[in-house]
Amino acid sequence: MTDTSVPAIAAVVPAAGIGKRMQSAVPKQYLKLHGKTVLEHSVAKLRAVSAVNQIWLALAADDPYFDATELTHSDINRVKGGAERMHSVLNALQFIDEHQFPWVLVHDAARPLVRKADIELLITRCLQQGEGGILASPVRDTMKRGACYVAETVSREHLWHALTPQFFPTAMLKAALHDAIQAGVNVTDEASAMEWAGHRVMLVEGHSDNIKITQPADLALAAFYLEQVTE
Numbered sequence: 001m002t003d004t005s006v007p008a009i010a011a012v013v014p015a016a017g018i019g020k021r022m023q024s025a026v027p028k029q030y031l032k033l034h035g036k037t038v039l040e041h042s043v044a045k046l047r048a049v050s051a052v053n054q055i056w057l058a059l060a061a062d063d064p065y066f067d068a069t070e071l072t073h074s075d076i077n078r079v080k081g082g083a084e085r086m087h088s089v090l091n092a093l094q095f096i097d098e099h100q101f102p103w104v105l106v107h108d109a110a111r112p113l114v115r116k117a118d119i120e121l122l123i124t125r126c127l128q129q130g131e132g133g134i135l136a137s138p139v140r141d142t143m144k145r146g147a148c149y150v151a152e153t154v155s156r157e158h159l160w161h162a163l164t165p166q167f168f169p170t171a172m173l174k175a176a177l178h179d180a181i182q183a184g185v186n187v188t189d190e191a192s193a194m195e196w197a198g199h200r201v202m203l204v205e206g207h208s209d210n211i212k213i214t215q216p217a218d219l220a221l222a223a224f225y226l227e228q229v230t231e
Protein backbone atom coordinates (compact mmCIF):
# COMPACT_ATOMS: atom_id res chain seq x y z
CA MET A 1 0.00 0.00 0.00
CA THR A 2 1.70 3.25 -1.10
CA ASP A 3 -1.00 5.78 -0.19
CA THR A 4 0.78 8.16 2.22
CA SER A 5 -2.58 9.49 3.40
CA VAL A 6 -3.12 6.25 5.31
CA PRO A 7 -2.56 6.87 9.04
CA ALA A 8 -0.19 4.67 11.02
CA ILE A 9 -2.07 1.57 12.10
CA ALA A 10 -1.57 -0.60 15.16
CA ALA A 11 -2.45 -4.27 15.00
CA VAL A 12 -3.59 -6.54 17.81
CA VAL A 13 -3.19 -10.30 17.48
CA PRO A 14 -5.14 -12.30 20.08
CA ALA A 15 -2.91 -15.36 20.54
CA ALA A 16 -3.55 -16.40 24.14
CA GLY A 17 -6.00 -19.23 23.51
CA ILE A 18 -5.44 -22.89 24.40
CA GLY A 19 -7.12 -24.32 21.31
CA LYS A 20 -9.38 -26.82 23.09
CA ARG A 21 -11.31 -27.70 19.92
CA MET A 22 -8.06 -28.44 18.08
CA GLN A 23 -7.26 -31.29 20.49
CA SER A 24 -3.55 -30.76 19.85
CA ALA A 25 -0.58 -31.14 22.18
CA VAL A 26 0.34 -27.47 21.73
CA PRO A 27 -2.00 -24.49 21.30
CA LYS A 28 -2.99 -24.29 17.65
CA GLN A 29 -1.26 -20.94 17.06
CA TYR A 30 2.03 -22.82 17.57
CA LEU A 31 1.27 -25.73 15.23
CA LYS A 32 3.49 -25.78 12.15
CA LEU A 33 2.32 -24.95 8.64
CA HIS A 34 4.99 -25.45 5.99
CA GLY A 35 7.72 -25.10 8.61
CA LYS A 36 6.46 -21.94 10.32
CA THR A 37 4.00 -21.66 13.20
CA VAL A 38 0.46 -20.54 12.52
CA LEU A 39 1.23 -17.42 14.57
CA GLU A 40 4.29 -16.57 12.47
CA HIS A 41 2.23 -16.85 9.30
CA SER A 42 -0.47 -14.58 10.71
CA VAL A 43 1.99 -11.95 11.92
CA ALA A 44 3.84 -12.05 8.59
CA LYS A 45 0.61 -11.17 6.80
CA LEU A 46 0.16 -8.10 9.00
CA ARG A 47 3.80 -7.11 8.57
CA ALA A 48 3.35 -7.21 4.78
CA VAL A 49 0.90 -4.29 5.04
CA SER A 50 3.09 -1.17 5.06
CA ALA A 51 0.56 0.92 7.01
CA VAL A 52 0.81 -1.46 9.97
CA ASN A 53 3.43 0.21 12.17
CA GLN A 54 2.98 -1.55 15.49
CA ILE A 55 1.97 -5.08 16.42
CA TRP A 56 0.73 -6.20 19.82
CA LEU A 57 0.52 -9.92 20.58
CA ALA A 58 -1.72 -11.01 23.43
CA LEU A 59 -0.07 -14.16 24.80
CA ALA A 60 -0.97 -16.49 27.64
CA ALA A 61 0.87 -15.46 30.82
CA ASP A 62 2.51 -18.89 30.98
CA ASP A 63 3.14 -19.23 27.23
CA PRO A 64 6.28 -21.41 26.94
CA TYR A 65 6.23 -21.57 23.15
CA PHE A 66 6.65 -17.99 21.95
CA ASP A 67 10.37 -17.72 22.60
CA ALA A 68 11.02 -20.54 20.13
CA THR A 69 9.42 -18.56 17.30
CA GLU A 70 11.05 -16.07 14.96
CA LEU A 71 8.94 -13.33 16.53
CA THR A 72 11.05 -12.54 19.51
CA HIS A 73 12.74 -9.50 17.97
CA SER A 74 12.10 -5.96 19.03
CA ASP A 75 9.25 -4.71 16.88
CA ILE A 76 6.74 -7.12 18.37
CA ASN A 77 5.04 -5.97 21.57
CA ARG A 78 3.71 -8.56 23.97
CA VAL A 79 0.85 -8.22 26.41
CA LYS A 80 -0.78 -10.69 28.77
CA GLY A 81 -3.88 -12.32 27.35
CA GLY A 82 -7.08 -12.65 29.32
CA ALA A 83 -9.62 -15.31 30.21
CA GLU A 84 -11.41 -14.93 26.88
CA ARG A 85 -10.53 -13.47 23.49
CA MET A 86 -12.33 -10.22 24.26
CA HIS A 87 -10.23 -9.72 27.40
CA SER A 88 -7.03 -10.40 25.48
CA VAL A 89 -7.95 -7.81 22.87
CA LEU A 90 -8.91 -5.21 25.47
CA ASN A 91 -5.68 -5.83 27.38
CA ALA A 92 -3.70 -5.05 24.24
CA LEU A 93 -5.80 -2.01 23.35
CA GLN A 94 -4.95 -0.42 26.70
CA PHE A 95 -1.33 -0.11 25.53
CA ILE A 96 -2.12 1.52 22.19
CA ASP A 97 -1.97 5.33 22.08
CA GLU A 98 -5.02 6.36 20.09
CA HIS A 99 -3.44 9.68 19.19
CA GLN A 100 -0.44 7.96 17.64
CA PHE A 101 -2.56 5.12 16.22
CA PRO A 102 -6.10 6.39 15.57
CA TRP A 103 -7.07 3.10 13.89
CA VAL A 104 -6.48 -0.48 15.03
CA LEU A 105 -6.62 -3.78 13.19
CA VAL A 106 -7.49 -6.91 15.19
CA HIS A 107 -6.56 -10.22 13.59
CA ASP A 108 -6.83 -13.73 15.02
CA ALA A 109 -3.52 -15.56 15.37
CA ALA A 110 -5.52 -18.60 14.17
CA ARG A 111 -6.18 -17.07 10.73
CA PRO A 112 -2.84 -17.50 8.90
CA LEU A 113 -4.26 -17.46 5.39
CA VAL A 114 -5.59 -13.93 5.22
CA ARG A 115 -4.53 -12.20 2.01
CA LYS A 116 -2.59 -8.93 2.08
CA ALA A 117 -4.90 -7.59 -0.65
CA ASP A 118 -7.94 -8.28 1.54
CA ILE A 119 -6.38 -6.52 4.53
CA GLU A 120 -5.54 -3.51 2.36
CA LEU A 121 -9.06 -3.52 0.88
CA LEU A 122 -10.56 -3.45 4.38
CA ILE A 123 -8.30 -0.57 5.45
CA THR A 124 -8.97 1.42 2.28
CA ARG A 125 -12.75 1.00 2.38
CA CYS A 126 -12.99 1.89 6.08
CA LEU A 127 -10.75 4.95 5.78
CA GLN A 128 -12.68 6.12 2.74
CA GLN A 129 -15.98 5.72 4.63
CA GLY A 130 -14.62 6.91 7.96
CA GLU A 131 -16.25 3.94 9.65
CA GLY A 132 -14.96 0.65 11.02
CA GLY A 133 -15.56 -2.67 9.34
CA ILE A 134 -14.73 -6.33 9.06
CA LEU A 135 -13.66 -8.80 6.46
CA ALA A 136 -16.53 -11.21 5.89
CA SER A 137 -17.54 -13.91 3.43
CA PRO A 138 -21.11 -14.51 2.26
CA VAL A 139 -22.76 -17.72 3.45
CA ARG A 140 -23.23 -20.12 0.52
CA ASP A 141 -24.99 -23.07 2.15
CA THR A 142 -28.57 -23.32 3.27
CA MET A 143 -28.45 -22.55 6.99
CA LYS A 144 -30.35 -24.53 9.60
CA ARG A 145 -30.87 -23.85 13.30
CA GLY A 146 -31.54 -26.73 15.66
CA ALA A 147 -29.96 -29.27 18.03
CA CYS A 148 -30.80 -32.85 16.94
CA TYR A 149 -33.50 -31.86 14.49
CA VAL A 150 -34.00 -28.81 12.33
CA ALA A 151 -35.89 -26.15 14.20
CA GLU A 152 -35.80 -23.65 11.37
CA THR A 153 -34.15 -22.81 8.10
CA VAL A 154 -32.39 -19.47 8.41
CA SER A 155 -32.45 -17.32 5.31
CA ARG A 156 -28.92 -16.97 3.99
CA GLU A 157 -29.76 -13.68 2.31
CA HIS A 158 -27.45 -11.01 3.75
CA LEU A 159 -25.87 -13.66 6.00
CA TRP A 160 -22.09 -13.53 6.36
CA HIS A 161 -19.26 -15.32 8.06
CA ALA A 162 -17.41 -12.71 10.13
CA LEU A 163 -13.67 -13.03 9.56
CA THR A 164 -10.68 -11.05 10.73
CA PRO A 165 -9.01 -8.58 10.53
CA GLN A 166 -11.59 -6.26 11.99
CA PHE A 167 -10.66 -2.57 11.71
CA PHE A 168 -11.93 0.23 13.94
CA PRO A 169 -11.08 3.66 15.34
CA THR A 170 -8.92 2.82 18.34
CA ALA A 171 -10.62 5.02 20.94
CA MET A 172 -14.10 3.91 19.82
CA LEU A 173 -13.18 0.22 20.00
CA LYS A 174 -11.52 0.58 23.41
CA ALA A 175 -14.64 2.21 24.84
CA ALA A 176 -17.10 -0.17 23.18
CA LEU A 177 -15.18 -3.28 24.19
CA HIS A 178 -14.71 -2.07 27.77
CA ASP A 179 -18.38 -1.13 28.16
CA ALA A 180 -19.70 -4.29 26.51
CA ILE A 181 -17.56 -6.50 28.73
CA GLN A 182 -18.66 -4.53 31.79
CA ALA A 183 -22.28 -5.02 30.72
CA GLY A 184 -21.73 -8.78 30.48
CA VAL A 185 -22.23 -8.91 26.72
CA ASN A 186 -20.90 -12.08 25.08
CA VAL A 187 -18.43 -10.46 22.72
CA THR A 188 -16.99 -12.99 20.29
CA ASP A 189 -15.61 -10.42 17.87
CA GLU A 190 -14.82 -6.70 17.98
CA ALA A 191 -17.72 -5.92 15.69
CA SER A 192 -20.27 -7.25 18.20
CA ALA A 193 -19.01 -4.78 20.79
CA MET A 194 -19.19 -1.94 18.27
CA GLU A 195 -22.70 -2.98 17.22
CA TRP A 196 -23.75 -3.14 20.88
CA ALA A 197 -22.40 0.37 21.32
CA GLY A 198 -24.55 1.54 18.42
CA HIS A 199 -21.88 1.97 15.75
CA ARG A 200 -22.29 0.88 12.14
CA VAL A 201 -19.91 -1.86 11.02
CA MET A 202 -19.04 -2.16 7.35
CA LEU A 203 -18.97 -5.58 5.70
CA VAL A 204 -16.05 -5.93 3.32
CA GLU A 205 -16.04 -9.14 1.32
CA GLY A 206 -12.88 -11.16 1.76
CA HIS A 207 -11.79 -14.57 0.54
CA SER A 208 -13.47 -17.55 2.18
CA ASP A 209 -10.11 -19.35 2.41
CA ASN A 210 -9.24 -16.99 5.27
CA ILE A 211 -10.21 -19.80 7.61
CA LYS A 212 -9.82 -19.83 11.37
CA ILE A 213 -7.90 -22.92 12.37
CA THR A 214 -10.28 -24.37 14.95
CA GLN A 215 -10.64 -28.15 14.58
CA PRO A 216 -8.08 -30.86 13.67
CA ALA A 217 -9.07 -31.08 10.00
CA ASP A 218 -8.45 -27.34 9.56
CA LEU A 219 -4.66 -27.71 9.66
CA ALA A 220 -4.49 -29.91 6.54
CA LEU A 221 -6.95 -27.60 4.80
CA ALA A 222 -4.81 -24.60 5.72
CA ALA A 223 -1.69 -26.36 4.39
CA PHE A 224 -3.51 -27.03 1.13
CA TYR A 225 -4.68 -23.44 0.82
CA LEU A 226 -1.20 -22.19 1.61
CA GLU A 227 0.07 -24.03 -1.46
CA GLN A 228 -2.60 -22.38 -3.62
CA VAL A 229 -2.55 -18.78 -2.44
CA THR A 230 0.35 -16.60 -3.51
CA GLU A 231 -0.50 -13.27 -1.81
Ligand SMILES: Nc1ccn([C@@H]2O[C@H](COP(=O)(O)OP(=O)(O)OP(=O)(O)O)[C@@H](O)[C@H]2O)c(=O)n1
Nearest residue numbers: 014015016017018019020021083084085109110
Ligand atom coordinates in the same frame (compact mmCIF):
# COMPACT_ATOMS: atom_id res chain seq x y z
N1 LIG B 1 -8.49 -16.11 26.08
C1 LIG B 1 -8.24 -16.09 24.74
C2 LIG B 1 -8.91 -17.00 23.86
C3 LIG B 1 -8.61 -16.95 22.50
N2 LIG B 1 -7.68 -16.05 22.07
C4 LIG B 1 -7.31 -16.01 20.66
O1 LIG B 1 -8.44 -15.65 19.87
C5 LIG B 1 -8.32 -16.28 18.57
C6 LIG B 1 -9.63 -16.93 18.15
O2 LIG B 1 -10.08 -17.71 19.22
P1 LIG B 1 -10.38 -19.30 19.12
O3 LIG B 1 -10.32 -19.77 17.71
O4 LIG B 1 -11.59 -19.59 19.92
O5 LIG B 1 -9.08 -19.88 19.87
P2 LIG B 1 -9.06 -20.74 21.20
O6 LIG B 1 -9.84 -20.04 22.26
O7 LIG B 1 -7.64 -21.07 21.45
O8 LIG B 1 -9.83 -22.08 20.74
P3 LIG B 1 -10.78 -23.00 21.63
O9 LIG B 1 -12.06 -22.20 21.79
O10 LIG B 1 -10.95 -24.22 20.79
O11 LIG B 1 -10.07 -23.23 22.93
C7 LIG B 1 -7.19 -17.28 18.65
O12 LIG B 1 -6.08 -16.78 17.91
C8 LIG B 1 -6.87 -17.38 20.14
O13 LIG B 1 -5.50 -17.61 20.39
C9 LIG B 1 -7.04 -15.16 22.94
O14 LIG B 1 -6.19 -14.35 22.52
N3 LIG B 1 -7.34 -15.19 24.26
Ligand SMILES: C[C@](O)(CO)[C@H](O)COP(=O)(O)O
Nearest residue numbers: 085108162163164188189212
Ligand atom coordinates in the same frame (compact mmCIF):
# COMPACT_ATOMS: atom_id res chain seq x y z
C1 LIG C 1 -13.32 -13.21 15.74
C2 LIG C 1 -13.84 -14.38 14.97
O1 LIG C 1 -12.77 -15.07 14.34
C3 LIG C 1 -14.81 -13.90 13.92
O2 LIG C 1 -15.43 -15.00 13.30
C4 LIG C 1 -14.57 -15.38 15.88
O3 LIG C 1 -15.66 -14.74 16.51
C5 LIG C 1 -13.65 -15.94 16.94
O4 LIG C 1 -14.43 -16.85 17.70
P1 LIG C 1 -13.72 -17.86 18.68
O5 LIG C 1 -14.79 -18.67 19.31
O6 LIG C 1 -12.98 -16.98 19.66
O7 LIG C 1 -12.84 -18.66 17.80
